[in-house]
Amino acid sequence: MSLAQIRYFVAVAEEGNVGRAAERLHIAQPPVSRQIRALEDEIGTPLFVRTPRGMQLLPSGRAFLDRARQILSAVDEASAAAKSAATGTPSWPTKPIYRRRNQRSER
Amino acid sequence: MSLAQIRYFVAVAEEGNVGRAAERLHIAQPPVSRQIRALEDEIGTPLFVRTPRGMQLLPSGRAFLDRARQILSAVDEASAAAKSAATGTPSWPTKPIYRRRNQRSER
DNA sequence: AATCCAGCATACCAAAACGGTATTGGACGC
DNA sequence: GCGTCCAATACCGTTTTGGTATGCTGGATT
Numbered sequence: 001m002s003l004a005q006i007r008y009f010v011a012v013a014e015e016g017n018v019g020r021a022a023e024r025l026h027i028a029q030p031p032v033s034r035q036i037r038a039l040e041d042e043i044g045t046p047l048f049v050r051t052p053r054g055m056q057l058l059p060s061g062r063a064f065l066d067r068a069r070q071i072l073s074a075v076d077e078a079s080a081a082a083k084s085a086a087t088g089t090p091s092w093p094t095k096p097i098y099r100r101r102n103q104r105s106e107r
Numbered sequence: 108m109s110l111a112q113i114r115y116f117v118a119v120a121e122e123g124n125v126g127r128a129a130e131r132l133h134i135a136q137p138p139v140s141r142q143i144r145a146l147e148d149e150i151g152t153p154l155f156v157r158t159p160r161g162m163q164l165l166p167s168g169r170a171f172l173d174r175a176r177q178i179l180s181a182v183d184e185a186s187a188a189a190k191s192a193a194t195g196t197p198s199w200p201t202k203p204i205y206r207r208r209n210q211r212s213e214r
Numbered sequence: 215a216a217t218c219c220a221g222c223a224t225a226c227c228a229a230a231a232c233g234g235t236a237t238t239g240g241a242c243g244c
Numbered sequence: 245g246c247g248t249c250c251a252a253t254a255c256c257g258t259t260t261t262g263g264t265a266t267g268c269t270g271g272a273t274t
Contacts, residue, residue, distance in 0.1 A: 001182060003110055004261090018222060031262050033222060043186035045193040050222060052270050063192035067185035071178055075108060078174035079150035085170035086152040111232090125251060138233050140251060157251065159241045217273085224267070231260070238253070244246085 003075065005039045006068045008032050009047070013065050017054040110182065112146045113175045115139050116154070120172050124161040 011021035012032065022029040036055075040046050047061035057065065118128035119139065129136040143162075147153050154168035164172065 028263055043189050045190050060189040060193035064185050064189040067181050067188055071181045074174050074178045078171050082150050082167040082171040083152050086167035135234055
């Protein structure tokens with residue numbers, strides 16, 4: 001399970017439609033479709049019913065959705081919390097021990 | 108930010124040592140080192156001080172650690188919640204709409 | 215009931231991310 | 245100064261991910 005899969009899932013759940021979810025995520029439709037499938041495979045239970053009108057949440061999907069949103073906000077809060085705890089903390093230790101060396105790309 | 112990065116971070120924070128964290132994660136040391144670095148780059152602030160004795164958490168790191176643990180348990184709970192909500196739900200809708208077609212591997 | 219259409223699934227390929235091995239760089243203790 | 249302990253970097257092969265093109269399904273329309 002990856003954060004991307006969780007984000008895709010939330011988008012599909014909210015849009016009820018893979019195509020529109022993909023648009024909202026600024027990626028193509030097939031990757032979203034595949035990741036949703038992979039997510040269902042991994043947790044071992046389907047989360048949606050596929051209909052010709054789109055994707056409809058199953059009870060399992062609704063249960064998952066709650067936690068999924070919780071995870072995504074915790075992720076946002078995590079980096080915000082780290083940053084706010086770092087205010088006043090120098091970006092590098094005043095007495096560097098392992099100095100950061102040159103690097104050619106940020107990968 | 109990925110779930111792997113978060114898991115690596117927790118391991119390093121708890122071991123205070125990249126090498127041992129790697130061992131505990133059953134992967135090599137350099138990937139852990141790189142992912143921790145990437146995480147710090149992404150959130151924009153260092154989380155550890157590097158010393159010749161190992162890695163020491165900064166205040167930002169302690170703040171991050173709380174949320175990180177929260178995220179990891181929410182991930183576990185998410186799939187458990189979906190599975191438990193699925194009990195009694197047939198694995199496939201009784202009246203299939205989009206039937207799942209053959210596939211050669213589970214990827 | 216044949217056709218059309220909306221929408222998810224699959225095949226195939228290219229690009230990016232990831233992990234492993236080997237090696238370097240850096241600080242501390244003797 | 246030399247050895248040791250650790251983290252960082254270089255480099256490479258593998259895996260994962262996303263994109264494009266296309267197929268398949270079932271309801272709606274007439």
